[in-house]
Amino acid sequence: EPEVTQTPSHQVTQMGQEVILRCVPISNHLYFYWYRQILGQKVEFLVSFYNNEISEKSEIFDDQFSVERPDGSNFTLKIRSTKLEDSAMYFCASRTSSGSGNTQYFGPGTRLTVL
């Protein structure tokens, strides 16, 4: 069964450093998402991406964040200058254009630790 994959599974970085989190969505999916979950808190929406542009973003997704689909398979989240409060689990999700309840399929997540 096709699945969303994410790399790395765990990333440790120093405050102020740039990180890129990578995702490979399911191959025929057209909508892509990033969410994050700070330890013990709710899963929060960051951004949605469709047709090579951001379609919606949350207040969390400020100028430090960017997303890109550099080729036909990868979808990346870049954090330019990480802060301690960026430490969280980051989930990528994807879905098809219609049907199946607009269901989003999630990857296993990347745990980002900012020291």
Next chain:
Amino acid sequence: GEDVEQSLFLSVREGDSSVINCTYTDSSSTYLYWYKQEPGAGLQLLTYIFSNMDMKQDQRLTVLLNKKDKHLSLRIADTQTGDSAIYFCAEISTDSWGKLQFGAGTQVVVTP
């Protein structure tokens, strides 16, 4: 803004039924979902319901939706130890590009 609320903890004996409750505020919700998260793992979709339905059954899972009260529940029949996990309720509204609004999650602990 939109909000989704869940009770935080549920303890249930193996073999009994579990009922996890969720309330939401967004009256333009179109789809409502239940996701399961096991320790250290991602979010696994369990089931979903369209907002014009009031019930959906899928093997051991029964979803009930009371749109008037904005109340969603998930019933797990014959709960097993493998059902121990955190269960998230989530909704999508018509005026978004698919932004999922999640509840805080209900930790379900199944005891033998």
